[in-house]
Amino acid sequence: MPLGPLRPSPLVEQAAQRLRQQIAAGHWPVGSKLPGETTLAGELGVGRSTVREALRALAGAGLVRPRHGAGVFVIATEPVEDWPTRLGRAAVTDVYEVRMGVEVQAARLAARRRTPEDVSTLRAALEARRTASAGDDAAFVDADIALHTAVVAAAHNPVLADLFTEFAPVLRQGLVTLLHLTRLRRHDRNTGDGTHAALVEAIAQGDAEAAAAVLLEELEGTLGLLRGREGAA
Template structure:
C-alpha cells in the first residue's frame, strides 16, 4: 500500500496522523517494522526530519518504539492517552476489578524482589498514610494511593509500573468516590490501617503468598462495598 503525499502544513502533524492511521487500521500490526525514513519520506512527500518528528510524536504516545540498530516498530495500536481516557470513563467497579489484576500480582512480586530502598519507601508511605488520617478525604486517599504505588514499584517490573501509572489517576478518583459515598471514614479516620500494616510487613518478610492474599482481600472488600452501594 502506498501512502498519499502530504500537501498542507504543519507537515509533521500530518505525517504523524497518517502513520497513526496506518497503525490503527491494522495495515501495520503490532510487531511490524516500519519502512525506513527514506521510504516514508518519499511516500509522504516530505523530508526525513519531518518523518523523524512524526515518529517521535508516535513514540511519545506509546504507539511506536525505536530500537537501536533495528528500526522503528509498532508496539500499540492506539495512543496511551486513549487508555487514560478509557480509565477516566470506567465505572468504579470495573476500575477495582482491574486493580485486583494489577495489585494482587504486584504485592506478591514486591515480597520477592524488594530491596532496602523499597522497604524504606514503604515505611515512609505507611507512616504518611497513618498521618493523613488526620487530614481531609483527598489527603488520605492521596496517601493511600502513594503506598500502593510504592508496593508496585517494589515489584521491579517496568511494564507493571507503567500500567499502574496510567491507572493511578482513575484509581485515586475511584477511591475518593468510595470514601465519600459510603462514607468509610466516619467511624474510623484510617480505614484499612491494620491490613496495610500487615501488607508492608508481608513484603518485608518476603511472604509473597501473604502479601498477595492481603491485597486480594482488600480489593474484594472494596468491590463488595461498591456493588452494595450500586444496588
C-alpha cells in the same frame, strides 16, 4: 458532499475536524487515497500548510498514513484512543479488577525481592497514610495510593510499575468519590489500617503468599463497595 470553506478560528483544528467527519461518513473509505494538499486546500479555503498540519493530526490519531511518493491513504474511520484516554472512559470497577491482578502479583514479587530500602519506604508510606487520616478524603486517598505504589515499586518490575502508574488517576478519582458517598471515614478515620499494616509486614518478612492474600482481601472489599455504588447510581 463538498467540504465547504471554513470560518476564521483555529484553522488546523477545523480542517482536521472536517476531514475526520468526511472519513467517518465514508466519503473516503479505508484504503482510499485522499485528494492532494492543493485540492483539499482549495475546497477548505485554507493554505496548504494548514492542510498539511491537519493531515499530520489525522495521522497521529491513526486515521491516515502517508506513503512516500504515493500520497496520504485512509487506514481507519475512527481515531485510535491512547491508553490513558481509554482508562478515563472505563468504569472504575473494570479498572479495579485489572488493578487487582497487577497489584496482587506485585505484592508476591515485592515479598521475594524487597530490599531494606524498600521496607523502609513501605513503613514510611504506612505512617504517612496514618498521618493523612486527619486530613480530607483526597489527601487520605493520595497517601493510600502512595503506599500501594511503594508495594509495586518493591516488586522491581518496571512493566508492573508502569501499569499501576497508568491506573492511578482513575483509581484516585473513584476512591475519593467512594469515600465521599459512603462516609467510611466518619467512624474510622484510618480505615483499612490493619490490612495495610499486615501487608507491609508480610512483605518485610518475605511471606509472598501472605502478602498476596492480605492485599487480595483488601482490594476485594473495596471492589465490593465500588460495585455497590455503581449499582445504586
